[in-house]
Amino acid sequence: MTSKIMIGLDGHGSGERALAYATKLAKVIGSCELVVVYVIEWSPYSFQTPEENAERHKRREEEISTAMDRVINPALASLKKAGFSAKGIVRHGHVADTLNDLSEEENAEQIVVGRSTESGLIKRFFGSSTANLVMHANVPVTVVG
Amino acid sequence: MKFYQKVMLSLGTASALVSPAVAQEAMTLDEKVNEAFAAFTGPFVNLIFAPFPGTSFPWIVMWLVIAATVFTIYFSFVQLKFFKHAISLVKGDYSDPNDAGEVSHFQALATALSGTVGLGNIAGVAVAVGIGGPGATFWMILAGLMGMASKFTECTLGVKYRNEYPDGTVSGGPMYYISKGFSELGLPGGKILAILFSIFCILGALGGGNMFQANQAHAQISGITGAYPGWITGVIFAAVVFIVIVGGVKSIARVTEKVVPFMGILYVGASLVIILMNYDQIGWAFGQIFSGAFSGLGVAGGMVGALIQGFKRAAFSNEAGVGSAAIAHSAVRTKEPITEGFVSLLEPFIDTVVICTMTALVITISGQLISDPATGLYVLDGAHIATVDGNTGVALTSAAFASAFSWFPYVLAVAVVLFAFSTMISWSYYGLKSWTYLFGEGQTSELVFKVIFCVFIVIGAAANLGPVIDFSDAAIFAMAVVNITALYFLMKLVKQELLSYVARLASGEIKKFTH
Numbered sequence: 001m002t003s004k005i006m007i008g009l010d011g012h013g014s015g016e017r018a019l020a021y022a023t024k025l026a027k028v029i030g031s032c033e034l035v036v037v038y039v040i041e042w043s044p045y046s047f048q049t050p051e052e053n054a055e056r057h058k059r060r061e062e063e064i065s066t067a068m069d070r071v072i073n074p075a076l077a078s079l080k081k082a083g084f085s086a087k088g089i090v091r092h093g094h095v096a097d098t099l100n101d102l103s104e105e106e107n108a109e110q111i112v113v114g115r116s117t118e119s120g121l122i123k124r125f126f127g128s129s130t131a132n133l134v135m136h137a138n139v140p141v142t143v144v145g
Numbered sequence: 146m147k148f149y150q151k152v153m154l155s156l157g158t159a160s161a162l163v164s165p166a167v168a169q170e171a172m173t174l175d176e177k178v179n180e181a182f183a184a185f186t187g188p189f190v191n192l193i194f195a196p197f198p199g200t201s202f203p204w205i206v207m208w209l210v211i212a213a214t215v216f217t218i219y220f221s222f223v224q225l226k227f228f229k230h231a232i233s234l235v236k237g238d239y240s241d242p243n244d245a246g247e248v249s250h251f252q253a254l255a256t257a258l259s260g261t262v263g264l265g266n267i268a269g270v271a272v273a274v275g276i277g278g279p280g281a282t283f284w285m286i287l288a289g290l291m292g293m294a295s296k297f298t299e300c301t302l303g304v305k306y307r308n309e310y311p312d313g314t315v316s317g318g319p320m321y322y323i324s325k326g327f328s329e330l331g332l333p334g335g336k337i338l339a340i341l342f343s344i345f346c347i348l349g350a351l352g353g354g355n356m357f358q359a360n361q362a363h364a365q366i367s368g369i370t371g372a373y374p375g376w377i378t379g380v381i382f383a384a385v386v387f388i389v390i391v392g393g394v395k396s397i398a399r400v401t402e403k404v405v406p407f408m409g410i411l412y413v414g415a416s417l418v419i420i421l422m423n424y425d426q427i428g429w430a431f432g433q434i435f436s437g438a439f440s441g442l443g444v445a446g447g448m449v450g451a452l453i454q455g456f457k458r459a460a461f462s463n464e465a466g467v468g469s470a471a472i473a474h475s476a477v478r479t480k481e482p483i484t485e486g487f488v489s490l491l492e493p494f495i496d497t498v499v500i501c502t503m504t505a506l507v508i509t510i511s512g513q514l515i516s517d518p519a520t521g522l523y524v525l526d527g528a529h530i531a532t533v534d535g536n537t538g539v540a541l542t543s544a545a546f547a548s549a550f551s552w553f554p555y556v557l558a559v560a561v562v563l564f565a566f567s568t569m570i571s572w573s574y575y576g577l578k579s580w581t582y583l584f585g586e587g588q589t590s591e592l593v594f595k596v597i598f599c600v601f602i603v604i605g606a607a608a609n610l611g612p613v614i615d616f617s618d619a620a621i622f623a624m625a626v627v628n629i630t631a632l633y634f635l636m637k638l639v640k641q642e643l644l645s646y647v648a649r650l651a652s653g654e655i656k657k658f659t660h
Contacts (some may be wrong), residue, residue: 046252048255048256049402050571052395053253053473056247061313098242
């Protein structure tokens with residue numbers, strides 16, 4: 001029986017630490033599958049100009065390939081070096097909701113994320129993505145400081 | 146040195162000679178622009194608004210109403226049956242999470258709405274009620290409800306036959322569905338109709354999407370600051386639009402796109418407050434609307450006068466059957482083109498049935514329209530109903546709101562300027578798409594159109610309301626002539642989509658995603 005861990009990356013240092021921690025955890029567990037996820041913050045309820053809409057598909061592809069190159073692929077490479085074959089996913093959406101939805105889709109047993117990188121007013125008004133995930137997740141969440 | 150001196154000297158003389166003339170001309174510049182414009186556009190306007198022989202009923206109004214009725218019946222009241230489903234689609238209930246990040250139904254609707262919600266709802270309704278009386282509102286609402294079916298038809302086709310380019314961008318609209326749809330059905334003349342549509346769309350973009358906006362924005366601003374020449378407003382507007390569409394300063398457009406929805410909500414909110422403050426008059430206002438609809442209550446042309454005004458302004462405001470929305474809606478990412486058709490039918494509802502009705506109710510309740518207490522009929526001042534301060538167009542709406550909140554004209558001025566601006570940005574895109582359909586894509590060709598567009602802003606702000614509004618209407622309705630002709634041939638393609646979708650919805654093949 002294998003265990004599945006989902007790792008939420010944010011492109012910052014805390015994501016790196018989450019990745020390092022999850023690698024360590026996977027080694028302890030032994031037989032373990034890893035899924036590396038990067039969520040691009042996006043809302044279907046924003047307002048756009050006709051021109052932005054016409055170019056949206058192109059921009060989305062660009063955003064996904066940038067995230068793959070900068071965040072997911074380096075993470076997959078470092079996991080491979082550590083002896084794990086992992087899957088990488090990039091998806092648009094609300095960070096906390098999307099991570100939770102993906103953990104269900106992928107049947108992940110737990111999620112490992114870095115602590116929040118938002119600060120100031122935004123955090124005060126909307127809470128951090130990490131806090132939202134911890135509050136609403138359907139599987140155990142480990143927050144790495 | 147000598148040459149330089151000569152130039153300086155001649156410049157000096159020239160300016161000395163010209164300055165008094167300039168001062169004189171500046172005073173009459175607006176009038177001159179107006180006169181030349183009216184003379185130039187007259188024949189076109191007369192053709193589009195030609196009445197049926199022996200009546201005062203313009204054939205074009207009949208054309209739009211018949212089309213909306215045909216689509217309503219042909220799709221067996223799609224606007225009622227799928228209203229709830231449309232809301233469900235906008236909420237994202239049927240959106241595949243794997244498509245997250247693409248243009249959502251909500252975004253396509255919001256973009257299309259910001260192109261239509263604007264001065265038509267504020268100034269256009271005032272024109273309708275000012276000439277046709279409160280009764281025009283009834284016909285406006287009816288036209289809005291029927292127009293939902295026209296919008297459904299054109300927007301489904303817009304998505305179905307859009308062009309998707311290898312770089313991932315999309316272009317869609319009537320010119321694409323007319324040419325592709327006709328060749329799919331083996332019908333001749335698709336290309337000619339598509340070219341005709343594009344020509345009228347460019348004129349519509351310069352008229353209703355541009356000059357009317359500039360004109361009314363100037364009317365609103367000068368109503369607050371005091372009179373000053375219209376070309377000044379025009380030049381400022383043109384400069385900002387130029388920066389956005391030519392200079393590529395997208396941030397201005399982005400800010401407007403975000404502020405406009407809130408202005409819309411604020412406008413509806415303020416209307417509701419005024420209506421509720423006068424709750425004892427709501428019954429009376431609806432009474433005026435209903436009795437005016439069938440008797441005219443003394444307006445020019447009686448019932449027919451009210452009906453023509455209502456239908457005209459509804460069509461101008463929600464653009465159902467015109468084809469412009471099909472351009473805006475075609476960017477949505479969906480496997481089912483018809484879903485965008487369902488979503489688009491909300492547009493005339495929000496635009497006409499909700500927002501236009503608010504304006505009409507506020508104007509009626511405010512008592513700006515003068516009626517004779519003895520007969521209950523409205524007092525005429527020429528073709529218009531006499532108003533308390535002699536206002537027409539956007540000034541009438543402004544005065545109506547000011548009767549409840551003295552500070553509201555300032556808010557309205559900001560709203561008008563922003564609405565005008567966002568409508569101009571939307572229409573510059575519609576016009577550009579038609580332009581590139583005709584002349585091909587390319588920086589020079591696009592720049593030529595954008596410069597022409599900006600020049601027309603100045604003309605629009607300087608001309609009088611009458612000729613501008615006539616030309617705007619004529620150009621937009623000319624689009625509808627071509628678009629609706631094509632829709633009659635293409636509507637069976639939409640029917641196929643509808644039947645297939647309904648069957649798959651019933652069988653459970655199309656189902657909600659759990660989020």
